[in-house]
Amino acid sequence: MNKPSATAGREISYGEAIREGFIHLLSRHREVFTIGQGLWSPWYVGNSMTDLDKLFGKERVIDTPVSELACTGAAVGAALCGYRPVVIHPRMDFMVLAADQIVNQAAKWHHMLGGQATVPVTVRAIINRGGEQGAQHSQALHGWFAHIPGLRVVMPASVADARDLLIASVLCDDPVMYIDDRWLYERRAVLPPVVERPLATEGPRVLRPGKDITLVGASYSTWLCEQAAEMLAAEDIDAEVIDVRVLNPFEPAAILASVSRTGRLCVVDGGWRNAGWAAEVIASVTEALDAGALKAAPRRITLPDAPAPTSKALEQGYYPEARHVAEAARAMLASRRIAS
C-alpha cells in the first residue's frame, strides 16, 4: 500500500484530495481507521472515500448502524486506547446527535484527567446544503464547535488543504473536527507530494496580498473571498484575502497584521450571524487594534438568522455569494472616500 499515489502530477478535485489524504493515512499509519454511516456506499460522501473499504478492508473502513452517538463514542474510546480513528458524519446536521461525545467527552478528557489521557480522534463533518434540502440537511455549525476549548476545528478551503489538513488532523494528538463542504468538491489543483506537518503549527494564511481591505473567510466562504477579490481587482480595488483554516484554537495574528495595514475588515461566514464565528473574528481583531486604526466599520457577511428554506424562491438569496462580498467591500471603500 506504499506505492506512490496514482494522482501524482495530475489535477485532482477537492473530493479526490480528501480521498488521497485517507489513502496516505491508511497506508502509512496502522493506528488509523475510519468509521461512519455510508462508508461502503458511493452516495454518502461523494467521491471522497470511494473504494477505501476495498483497498484497506472493512475492518478499517467500518460502515455502521444508524447510531451517530454510539459510533462517535466508539471512536473516542478507540482513540483513548491508542488508535487514531476518523468518525465520519456525512451531514453535519445529523452529527448533532453525537454532541455529547464531541463536546463533553473528546474535548474534555485530556484536561479533566490531568493530561494523562489523550483523545486523538478526528470527527469529519460534512457540510452538504443547497438544492432545496432544507433546514435539517444544510447546516454549517462550525461556530458552535469552535467555542469548545480542547476541540480543534479546521476547515479546508483549498484542494491542498483538503488533503493536508486531514492528514494533520488525524496525526494530531488532540480531538479535531475536520469540516469539509460539498460545494468545494469540484475545485481542482495539482498537488505536491504529501509532507506531514503538525496541526499545531497551522493557522490563518494570506492567500492573496492586498492593501485596501482584508477579506477573511473559512472553507467555502474563503473561496467567495477569492472570487470577490478578483472582481474587485478589475475595479482597481486591492483586496487581501486570508483563509483562517483553523478556527480553534484561533490565532488572529495574521488577520491583525493585515487589518493594521488595510484598515478595513470584512468577514465572510457560512454560518449564522448571532453569536457566530464572524463576530469572533471581528472582536478578536478590533479589541487588539488601536482605537482609530480602522478606516471603516468592520462588516460581516453571514447567513440570515433563519433556518435554511427548501423553496427555491426563498433559497435564492439565502446563501452569501461572491458578489455580496464585493458589494460590501465597495461600500466600505466608499465610506472612506466620502470621509476623505
Added chain:
Amino acid sequence: MAKRQPWSELGGLADPARFTAPLQVAKADGARLCGLLRTMLVIRHTEDQIGRLVVEGLARTPCHLGIGQEAVAVGVATRLRATDRVFGNHRSHSHFLALGGTPASLIAEVLGKATGASRGMGGSMHLFGREFGFHGSVPIVGATIPIAVGAGLAAKLDGGDSVAVAFFGDGATEEGVFHESMNLAVVQGLPVLFVCENNLFSSHLDIDLRQPSDRIGRYAEAHRMRSLTVDGNDLLAVESATTALVDAARRGEGPALLEAVTYRFRGHVGPNEDIDVGVHRRMEDVEAWRHRCPIRRLQDGLVAAGVLSADDLASMEKDVLAGIAEAVANARRAAYPDPSALHQLVYAGQR
C-alpha cells in the same frame, strides 16, 4: 418493609428480606476472600471518610457514594487484568479502588490536590488509573458506554484477548446510547462487558416509576446478547457470573450484559441517606437493605467457615482505617495543581 411491586420481574433479587444469609465460603478459598473482604472494607471506609470530608466542607466536588454496592466492583475486578480497559461513571470510587487505585490518590483527587488520581483536575467524578486498567469515569449518564465499545473495538483490532468494561446504573439504561452501544457491540462482535449496577433508583426516582420492568437483563435479550442477572450484594455470585461472561468475551464470543441487583445506602450525592428525595425511598427500605449488606454477608461467611475470627476482623478493620487516616492527612497537606495547568492541559501537545 415495602415489598417490590407485584409486577417485579426481579422478584426476590429486589427484595431485601431475601439473600441475607452469610455467603457459603469454601475454606480453601479463604485467604483470597480475606483479601477481597479487605478491598471491600477499604471502599466502604474510604467512601465513609469522603462523606465526612463533604460534611466538613473540605470536599466540595459532587461525591456520589456507592456504600452498599461494593461487591459489584470487587467481584467484577477479580476477573479483570491490568490490560483490560474499564470505564466508570459518576459513582465510581468503588471501581477505581477495586481495580487497584489507592485511597490516597482518590482522597487527594476529591480534595482537588495535585497528588490525586487525575492530578487534581478531575475530582470525584473524573478518575483515572491506566496502570491498573481504569481508563476514566465521567458523570454524563451513559457516556462511557459507547466509549467502552470503542475500547472493545480497539481490543479486537489489537487482536489479543483483552476486554472492555463499562460500569453504569439502571438510570443509564434509559439513555438511548445504551441501546445504540449494545447493538453496535453485538453487530461488530466486540469483547465488551456491560455491567449494570441496578440499585433500583436513578438520582431520585424509583425504577417502578421509570420503566415497565425492573429487570435490565431484558434489554440484552432484545439485542441478542448473552446476559446474567445476579444478586449484586453477593460477591461470589458476581464473581462467578463475571467469569462466565468475561471468559466468553475473551474467546471472541462477543459482548455480554451483567446485571447486578444492589442498593445504595446513601443518597444520590453526598453522605445523607436522602430518604425524603426518592418518591418511594423510605428509611425502612434503607434499613432493610442494610441486612443484605455485602460486606457483612462475606464477613459472616468467612467467620462461619472458620477462616476469620472476630479478632482478625477487628484487626483488619483497624489496619484499613489507619491507612485511610494517613491518606487523608497526606491529602490535606498536598499541593493544589499549579495554576498553569488550567491552560497547559487544554491541548495535548504540539503534534
